[in-house]
Amino acid sequence: MTLQNKVYRTVIWVWFLLYSLWILYPLLWLVMNGLKSNSEFFLDTWSLPKQWLWQNYLAAWDAGIGQYFFNSILVTLVSVVLILLLGSMAAYGLSRFRFKGVDALLLIILSGLMLAPQVSLISLYKILQTIGLYNTYWALIVPYVAFQLPFAIFLMRSYFLSIPRELEESACMDGCNTWGIYLHIILPMGRPILASAALLTGMSIWNEFMFAMVFVEDTSLRTIPVGLMNLRSQLNTNFGVQLAGLTIAALPMIIAFVLFQRQFVRGLTAGSVKG
Template sequence: MTAVTSTSASTPIAANRATRGPGWIRRAIAQLFVGLILVLLVLAVIYPLLWMVFSSFKNNSELFANPWSLPGELRWGNFERAWNAGVVRFFVNSTLVTAASIVTTTLISAWAAYGLVRVNVPFSGPITGLLLGGLMVAPTVALIPLFGLLQRLHVYDSLWALLILYTAFRIPFTTFLIRAYLIDMPREMDEAAYVDGATRTQIFWRLVLPVCRPILVSAALLQALFAWNEFAFALVFISNTENKTLPVGLMDMQSRLLTEWPVQFAGLTMAALPMIILFLIGQRQFLRGLTEGMGK
């Protein structure tokens, strides 16, 4: 009786092993290989950032003598010197331009996507194709005509110039991103609100935007990364040091600080920190918006 019980008890285990077959070893090796690749990719991304942060606490002699070691002490004075060297002004300029471009680009693109998807707009197909064509225009190709245009608009060498350019060149991509999210959204929501007496504007602000929150967060984060790190426009169309943003301002600060590398690393650390914090805060909504948009 005991033998029968033990045999019946071991049958599911034997069946499970038989079901797995010899292929589970290959799958385990493949998963291990993929995991190893992902770990290496993470190290390749994180290690340079950590090296920059550690170098910002060193002095020149410690940096060149032991470039791969930890700092002997936390020299917060490097951050103070970088801040006083102009990082504070560059930081404010980048914050203003980035925040304003996030608002303008996201709202204009959301309104355009809503019109193309939910409203019977004449020639909506060609308009969508025109927007997609805007994705193929390289910003550097338009530098010369934009130079004259901004001068005629009397916004050259001002933060308004960067705001206009950052908004205009990102609207096609952001509209396409939000449009992909709106395509499969049930139209019954709009119809029910319309029956209750809501206008198009009320439906957009009170219904569509709250539902589209994940993709709006994704669009805002992508716009923030673009505007915060953009270099070509800020270099060509801003000549006054007071109006420079962080990427160009840090390059200008490097020419003034010469060999004070730890202070420059401190400035770079302060420039990278806001985007890292912003992404960590919105990463869940960011990933959700992109995955749902791509799924549709």
Template sequence: MKSFSKIPLYFIAAVLLIVSGYPFVYMISTALKTQSEFFEQPFALFTSFNLENFTNVFKLGLTGYFFNSVLVTVIAVGAVVIIGALASYPLSRMKFRFNRVLFLLFISGMMLPIHATLIPIFKLSESMGIYDTLFALIGPYIAFSLPISIFILTQFMREIPKSLEEAAKMDGCTHLGIFRHVIMPMLKPALMAVIIYNAIHLWNEFVFALVLISSPESMTLPLGLQAFRGDFAVNVPGLMAALTLASLPILIVYLFSQEKVVKGLTGGAVKG
């Protein structure tokens, strides 16, 4: 009787599992088919194991998009971590007149629709001569990652006991010294959250890339995938191979450190 009552639970669990997981299974299994196999049996799962699509995707320039995405993400996330942590220090640990206003100014960026800034940023990158280069993306990526980063970092910094700072001050530490030797080492979990959150969001970012990049040499992965769609108009397995390869890095990182990724992605939302 007891196990009988669990049947509805297993049913719901299975339905959710299929709805969440099936598209991925379909994507990978289709990527492994040849085109004619796909048209004969579009729904058969894992009937063939053909790696040709994957090598084709590399030939079409996926490596370049991939490299661009890595470059932009690493530079922007690195800069956000440094700049964001620096700004969070006085905002969370020093008293001054415009503290609250400045904090709200940064935080309110989380609510901001990116579209409200697109045209001026487009014009700006043109007049700076960096339109259609990866440099055009880095500024906006840093700026739009700052609000959530400052939000997470100030929350953590407030928790660090004041006494540690005072002890360092007694020893003649400057604010920069305190920041480097007292605050930063204690901030590791928060920095991890900031890095993961921003890395995943920037890796997947689309709007700025769409507006600021036009030539294939400078495209990031999401933009490159969108371009693939034209190349693969009827070649569904080819496109699925591209999607699989583009999604793989994050899925692998996720499978190896699930807890950290989940924490990082919700770091701003789950309040302590």
């Protein structure tokens, strides 16, 4: 390796190291200040805590974050499972079967990406009240699934198009039917895009505020975004506990991205050449 190449690689590594620190520092600041008292937070917000107040996290959990956290976990998990199940079946059908009107059906599905959730707020509110789902977990799950499905179908269809058809033809010769191909070939080979779709839709659902605020009025059913707003009103003078609550709220999505980062990148790049 020439000196010029070594210098070039060193500059690249330094750049990515500085960029990583730039991204990670706000998270570290959040965790660090969640361990401080009010006076220490205001006097020196950039230093390490002199006394590590781990009870701030316990206080935030007991103040209601625990209930909101489990509500968000439940709503997000159920929504993501339904999105992956329905989206993968739709994407498989749209990528493999040719029938009259398939292109129009795909266009109709993708047109859902152009519908802003804010536009449908009043009509959804009336519908949920009429069918008896208002102020339940399903009042959040059903709209989340409906609004995230077009994006998930778009992602998964592009990936499924890149899976060789020869594998399916071989399976058919061995006596495998359409459901068998879907279960034993498409889903196992599509794990990267399933992980990508799960992460992207899960993050959107986890952070959604508007529907969670309007469609649920029972405090025991509310999710993390609305819960953090309530926590702020309850603890408007205790910033350490508020920051601890924010840390708890951000932790699941950070862990999910760290665990599934390889599948996430593979899923977004493998199907990018077809559409």
